[in-house]
Amino acid sequence: MSSKHIVVIPGDGIGAEITAEALRVSQAAAKKCGYSFTHETKQAGGAAIDAYGVPLPEDTIDACRKADGVLLGAVGGPKWDHVAPELRAEKAILGLRKSLELYANLRPIKVFPALAAQSPLKPEIVNAVDILIVRELNGGIYYGARQEATIVNDVELAWDREGYSRPEIERILRLACRSAIGRKGKVTSVDKANVLATSRLWRKVANEMAAAFTQVEINHMYVDNCAMQLVLNPGSFDVLVTGNLFGDILSDEAAVLSGSIGLLPSASLGDGTGLYEPIHGSAPDIAGLGLANPLGTILSAAMMFRYSLGSEQIAAMIEAAVDQVLVDGYRTPDIYQQGLTKVSTEEMGQQVINRL
């Protein structure tokens, strides 16, 4: 009997509905495996701005620090688009990443055969997609020094600093190499070394790492070429590792290849508590209507069992149930196609539970 504890942060928009289903599925799967965990709910994002005047209350941070894992829905929405910059809902995400020192964002992008037809890409290109994007999440231009618009010698200007240190690069590359060992053993490190000094250091460290990980093949790719290859030849990637900004862009580009971003999970890892959330947004337009797809959050919960709660068994059980639900033709409206069975957010959760 384990005694793990998780924090659930519903967030805004559809966040409450999708985390509710992911929690139900997690509890049912845990029960089947004789595993138990406790949970508490905390606020962040717009909901926290409304309740406490700040997007990321100290109380939420403290609870997350003490927990074994955090399951998050989605934050933000037009209601909070016009608050002061330091209060914006996104600050909750950036703040959590920093407070928990979540330096690695893992985004597995895999095509569910049952959904491949919904990809914008031709079937023969999309079929082979199985990519793990490892994005550095705690450094780079996201957290460098910056200068908001200011007047210098009569000219208005602004700047931001991109930068990485060797330890930051080493830990993310190490994680990428380790992840590749359980996969095809191939790591593509993406940078812009023909222009950026930061990328040249990144590349140097990656080459040194390559010497240490002899089971892994590391190759380098420029970010512009990578943006092309993800569309032309996505099946050629295994693990893709890159910095925070390039990772933001490339992981979203890669996400749409799958044809169903509502199903994509993510894990943000550090040395302490991990954070798990679907990659889609808070979709305020459909909030509360039972139309949201909970599968991305359910699959994020599976990752939480794998990386933070120490149960590969439960992770695999949830993932297999999701596969089966799709094979059996259940679809929320975002992925619905004629002839299949349209279900609500809650029914989708139940169908997953039925197949555990």
Place this chain on the structure above:
Amino acid sequence: MSSKHIVVIPGDGIGAEITAEALRVSQAAAKKCGYSFTHETKQAGGAAIDAYGVPLPEDTIDACRKADGVLLGAVGGPKWDHVAPELRAEKAILGLRKSLELYANLRPIKVFPALAAQSPLKPEIVNAVDILIVRELNGGIYYGARQEATIVNDVELAWDREGYSRPEIERILRLACRSAIGRKGKVTSVDKANVLATSRLWRKVANEMAAAFTQVEINHMYVDNCAMQLVLNPGSFDVLVTGNLFGDILSDEAAVLSGSIGLLPSASLGDGTGLYEPIHGSAPDIAGLGLANPLGTILSAAMMFRYSLGSEQIAAMIEAAVDQVLVDGYRTPDIYQQGLTKVSTEEMGQQVINRL
């Protein structure tokens, strides 16, 4: 009778073959229209490293400065990958952009109906693509201060500075808005204003510009979302304007949608001489074999007539001839499909000339 003068820079790899055809087509088209221009050939890139020990000789820069337009093939190749960083072939490109103050890179991305089937995207998605990407080319992190790997307090680190000033942002946005007027009147300004101070200034300037260009509709999009939308819904874009780094990534991503990067031209404009080049690389593996597709360079020459040589008539004539050659089924090997007529680089040039 005009007396315009151009510089041709063949560069490396397939550069000589493709610029030769573009020059032949340009001369033939000019003749038909009673227009004449002179030209001279200059070296840059690996060819210049071999001949003069530097990738961008002063003599080349001077000639370009004095010319009305510069037509470039492609530079670089593995032969020069291991020279000292400051001698790398790419320095020729970055140096030319800076010396000629080419602040705007125009990348029209249009799908030739005859080639749409070669796109990695499904036909119904790709059909409507007609995007003009306007990339800022003379500022941002490409030319900001940077620190190569160095040890500070026992930690090795490196950094690069992204930054823009108001005048830099204004001139590129103005150019984007003007370009939109002859098109669908829609400008999408791409940034990362939820993270970067530079983007927040960019967005502020764009909003002010919107007030001045009432015929144009300006909207904002985050770069990660843009990377998604280019694949999901590329037909929704008209003019896309962005900074140097985001433009590098997004223009290459958008290029592959067309299914035929061998056909895509580019123009780099400033207040003086303009530079015209295909978007593809120097393809050293097929250099000298007559296998290269000259159409991207030929269409770049058309843009040169439009923007630098003052003849919309010749530009349109060349573009129409290229369309017709494709409709008539002529294909270089990169775009060949069974049942069509495979031609060499030179034959392709001749087929275009035959249709002027």
